[in-house]
Amino acid sequence: MGEQKNVQSEITDFLILEARLLDDWKLDEWLALYDDKAIYWIPIDEHSDPNISPSIIYEKKKILLLRVEQLMREKRLSQTPRSEIMHQISNITIDEGEHNQAAARYSLLVGETRSGDWRQNGLGNIRFFVGHCYVKLTRFENSWRILSKTIVLLDRKQPILGLSFIL
Amino acid sequence: MGLICKPINKLLVLSDTKLEVHQLLEATLFNTGVEKGVELPYVVESTDEFLVSTAAYRDSAVFEAELANIFYRTWIYVAHESELNNPGDFKSTLIGLQPVIVARDQNGQVNVFLNACRHRGSILCREERGNTRVFNCPYHGWAYRPSGELIGIPGEDRYPPSFSKKDHGLISVPRVENYGGLIFASLNPDVQSLESFLGRAKPHIDYWLKRCAGGRYRTGTSYKYGYDGNWKFQAENVYDGYHAGFVHRSAYNTFRKFEGSFTGRHYGVVRSDGHTRGLAGGHGTLEMGKPLESDFISSEAKAAYFQKLVELNNETDAHEILSNRHVLLFPNVVIMDFNIRVIQPLAHDRTEVYSYPMLIDGIDESISYGRMNDVQTRVGVAGMVGADDVDVFHGSQSALHATGAKWLNLSRGLGKEEIISDGERIGAFSDETPQRAFWRHWQTVMGLTKEGE
Numbered sequence: 001m002g003e004q005k006n007v008q009s010e011i012t013d014f015l016i017l018e019a020r021l022l023d024d025w026k027l028d029e030w031l032a033l034y035d036d037k038a039i040y041w042i043p044i045d046e047h048s049d050p051n052i053s054p055s056i057i058y059e060k061k062k063i064l065l066l067r068v069e070q071l072m073r074e075k076r077l078s079q080t081p082r083s084e085i086m087h088q089i090s091n092i093t094i095d096e097g098e099h100n101q102a103a104a105r106y107s108l109l110v111g112e113t114r115s116g117d118w119r120q121n122g123l124g125n126i127r128f129f130v131g132h133c134y135v136k137l138t139r140f141e142n143s144w145r146i147l148s149k150t151i152v153l154l155d156r157k158q159p160i161l162g163l164s165f166i167l
Numbered sequence: 168m169g170l171i172c173k174p175i176n177k178l179l180v181l182s183d184t185k186l187e188v189h190q191l192l193e194a195t196l197f198n199t200g201v202e203k204g205v206e207l208p209y210v211v212e213s214t215d216e217f218l219v220s221t222a223a224y225r226d227s228a229v230f231e232a233e234l235a236n237i238f239y240r241t242w243i244y245v246a247h248e249s250e251l252n253n254p255g256d257f258k259s260t261l262i263g264l265q266p267v268i269v270a271r272d273q274n275g276q277v278n279v280f281l282n283a284c285r286h287r288g289s290i291l292c293r294e295e296r297g298n299t300r301v302f303n304c305p306y307h308g309w310a311y312r313p314s315g316e317l318i319g320i321p322g323e324d325r326y327p328p329s330f331s332k333k334d335h336g337l338i339s340v341p342r343v344e345n346y347g348g349l350i351f352a353s354l355n356p357d358v359q360s361l362e363s364f365l366g367r368a369k370p371h372i373d374y375w376l377k378r379c380a381g382g383r384y385r386t387g388t389s390y391k392y393g394y395d396g397n398w399k400f401q402a403e404n405v406y407d408g409y410h411a412g413f414v415h416r417s418a419y420n421t422f423r424k425f426e427g428s429f430t431g432r433h434y435g436v437v438r439s440d441g442h443t444r445g446l447a448g449g450h451g452t453l454e455m456g457k458p459l460e461s462d463f464i465s466s467e468a469k470a471a472y473f474q475k476l477v478e479l480n481n482e483t484d485a486h487e488i489l490s491n492r493h494v495l496l497f498p499n500v501v502i503m504d505f506n507i508r509v510i511q512p513l514a515h516d517r518t519e520v521y522s523y524p525m526l527i528d529g530i531d532e533s534i535s536y537g538r539m540n541d542v543q544t545r546v547g548v549a550g551m552v553g554a555d556d557v558d559v560f561h562g563s564q565s566a567l568h569a570t571g572a573k574w575l576n577l578s579r580g581l582g583k584e585e586i587i588s589d590g591e592r593i594g595a596f597s598d599e600t601p602q603r604a605f606w607r608h609w610q611t612v613m614g615l616t617k618e619g620e
Contacts (some may be wrong), residue, residue, distance in 0.1 A: 074417035122561030150571035163549035
């Protein structure tokens with residue numbers, strides 16, 4: 001019972017850490033939370049097979065490495081000025097599976113804005129990205145690693161603007 | 168349905184003007200108002216200068232005139248036939264700002280009609296796509312077939328004897344034609360044939376069609392993004408070979424660091440191979456001059472696919488078929504290497520873009536899905552390449568508030584192009600050849616030139 005509570009709070013802390021690293025633009029540390037075989041999925045149709053159906057993002061870690069590189073070590077036009085981001089996670093439920101695995105579901109609210117000359121189009125205002133997150137985790141050393149993360153945005157079937165940062 | 172083309176501004180054809188061009192430009196460069204007695208053109212062309220007024224992007228009156236003179240008079244892409252495979256399949260889209268339903272009826276014919284009930288004007292369909300035997304109006308239940316025919320009025324006995332269902336079918340878009348699976352519609356009953364409209368863009372579409380290598384294109388769910396800016400910024404960008412080394416520098420540097428990720432998908436500062444084309448009718452191309460295939464496809468699969476293309480055509484044509492190009496069909500649809508983009512204007516300062524990955528059934532599926540993943544990561548909703556263009560469009564729209572900056576300069580390549588027959592010009596990869604073809608035709612259809620082109 002105590003051990004179960006431990007896992008629940010471990011994973012909750014882990015998910016908060018993931019969100020914090022994204023907010024703080026520590027993207028290399030963020031990506032290190034992902035298993036080498038991890039999959040990151042932002043579906044358009046969450047019931048589709050993303051190998052054969054279009055998604056907003058459906059990428060393995062090796063492509064996430066490119067995204068992180070572009071954002072951390074290249075000057076990206078659509079991130080100059082850079083986004084200020086706040087990931088709010090809540091309504092977390094965690095299911096422990098077998099073989100040192102677990103699954104979490106939570107609600108995600110991300111606020112994002114770019115300042116610079118805020119009066120210009122594409123800058124100013126806070127944009128919101130809202131959805132349900134599903135994460136599969138596996139034990140790794142004294143902690144956990146993400147095997148898969150799926151973000152089901154509420155407006156996934158509509159035009160979306162501004163996904164030039166890591167959601 | 169007579170639409171009146173009223174020029175909203177009188178173009179001063181250069182030979183008629185009392186002012187030399189440079190006098191005209193100097194007189195208006197820093198003024199925010201219209202010179203007394205001088206009405207400003209939207210496009211000014213001389214032998215070594217091609218200028219477009221910022222008002223052409225900024226003014227809501229121009230946008231209204233574009234709807235009337237372009238979107239409601241010419242051919243507008245509404246669907247690929249693979250989006251309507253079965254009788255009853257339908258799709259909601261827009262012609263200009265008019266909501267239409269594109270539907271395949273029980274006889275297999277594709278119909279396009281206005282999404283508006285003939286009773287009290289209720290919207291008939293609130294879905295993006297689906298399949299139905301009957302469209303039931305949500306308000307009072309009037310029922311229409313996917314042919315547009317009105318077949319049911321609940322409580323019909325309360326209508327006068329003269330009232331006939333036959334007279335109250337959905338308002339159909341008068342012209343619908345299909346070229347190679349691309350379905351276009353026009354609100355203009357007298358529009359020229361689609362093939363005639365496509366003109367010198369046809370050979371480029373034909374090369375794209377031959378990529379099917381005996382199979383058939385199937386449209387994937389579109390990637391959708393939007394921006395607060397004029398639609399012509401996106402149109403001008405799709406065949407802009409000049410910008411990539413700057414706007415996409417961060418993506419290209421990244422691709423170079425990860426060998427085998429996006430091979431050949433990165434350029435130097437200003438790319439020199441390949442070329443651009445400006446065609447009569449406002450169409451234009453950007454041609455890379457070589458194939459750019461997805462790294463997500465194995466070399467064996469690529470080799471087998473190329474072999475199949477050689478068998479079905481010949482080796483020279485196989486190279487041309489695989490050679491990458493972006494073809495903008497005036498005004499707003501773009502055939503790209505692995506996708507079709509629709510540039511949907513919603514207001515003078517609001518645009519959405521729908522990018523459909525085009526899969527091919529009947530060939531090795533790894534070709535389709537490798538290409539889809541390539542498009543998705545590069546130019547999808549969260550494209551490592553594409554998202555940066557959108558920021559440029561936003562910036563351009565904001566800069567339009569500088570009304571004192573009256574002219575944009577689209578002279579790159581002017582006087583250095585190869586001019587061939589039928590109004591076709593070939594420029595360097597970074598030239599503004601296709602944009603000029605767009606604006607020349609824009610002037611014509613907007614009723615702003617004295618002679619057609």
